[in-house]
Amino acid sequence: MSSILSTCSRAILEVLFPSCCAACGHKLVQEEQTICSSCLAAITRTEHAIIPNNGIDMLFAELMHSEKAHIRYVHGAAFAYYNRERGQTLRSLIEKGKFGPHPNPQIFYLLGRLAAQEYIDADLWDNVDALVPVPLHSSRLRQRGFNQAEYICRGISDVLHIPIDTTHLVRTYNNSHQSQSEFEKRKDNVKDLFVILHPEEWKKKHILLVDDVITSGATMFECIKKTTPIRGCWISVFALGWAHN
Ligand SMILES: [Zn+2]
Structure with missing residues (x-):
């Protein structure tokens, strides 16, 4: 009886409040969830996951060179473009997911899962x-209610069964919203922003650091630099979007 009622109430809710695509606002059909299939198809993939020495690898190679940092870096990838020319659909999804009137962690979970499914055989x-999700400061976490990077990790983990570690890498203080700042400003902004607790537990571990968007790479690079004293700790990076022009 209760299952019939819940089926009926779901059907009524669906008529009263049809689910709409988080990107384009069109009504979703039955097999679609949060994002419609046309919008998923419109996300411009970088194919980084299967391209050695891709744009993200080059970006981190430059950062290592310019800062003379000795980092055990393995590989990096962004799932799709996030710039004005090729990244509009992803931008719209990420902005609505983070800053819209109803921030929606499901968007990040689904995109993380999609990236893992599409590149399941990638190195x-x-x-x-x-x-390891790049952590948000606790005040931002309270405000938004979730860390988008953690939801991307959950999506990836559901496909690939890699554990998620949210306890070792922590953020020490808040910094201002900085998506448009140039690299130097960012570098100062993120200096000493992160700390690794119990670093010995990352000895001989390969960590995949995850964030929603890579712009200058400064934020992730600050996280990565903290791993340099940890013996045998190797780092790869992944983001949904690459804000490259
Ligand atoms: Zn759509």
């Missing part, structure tokens, strides 16, 4: 011991 995930 990027090989021998990764833990997925």
Whole structure:
């Protein structure tokens, strides 16, 4: 009886409040969830996960060179473009997911899962011991209610069964909203922003650091630099979007 009622109430709710695509607002059909299939198809993939020495690898190679940092870097990838020319659909999804009137973690979960499903055989995930989301400061976390990077990790983890580690890498203080700042400003902004607790537990581990968007790479690079004293700790990076022009 209760299952009939819940089926009926779901059907009524669906008529009263049809689910709409988080990107384009069109009504979703039955097999679609949160994002419609046309919008998913319109996301411009970078194919980084299967391209050695891709744009993200080059970006981190430059950062290592310019800062003379000795980092055990393995591989990096962004799932799709996030710039004005080729990244409008992803931008719209990420902005609505984070800043809209109803921030929606499901968008990040679904996109993380999609990336893992599409590139399931890519070297990027090989021998990764833990997925580590770039942490949000606690005040931003309270405000939004979730860390989008953690939801991306959940999506990836559901496909690839790699554990998620949210306990070792922590953020020390808040910094201002900085998506448009140039690299130097960002570098100062993120200096000493992160700390690794119990670093010995990352010895001989391969960590895949995950964020929603890579712009200058400064935020992730600050996280990565904290791993340099940890013996045998190897780092790869992944983001949904690459804000490259
Ligand atoms: Zn759509």
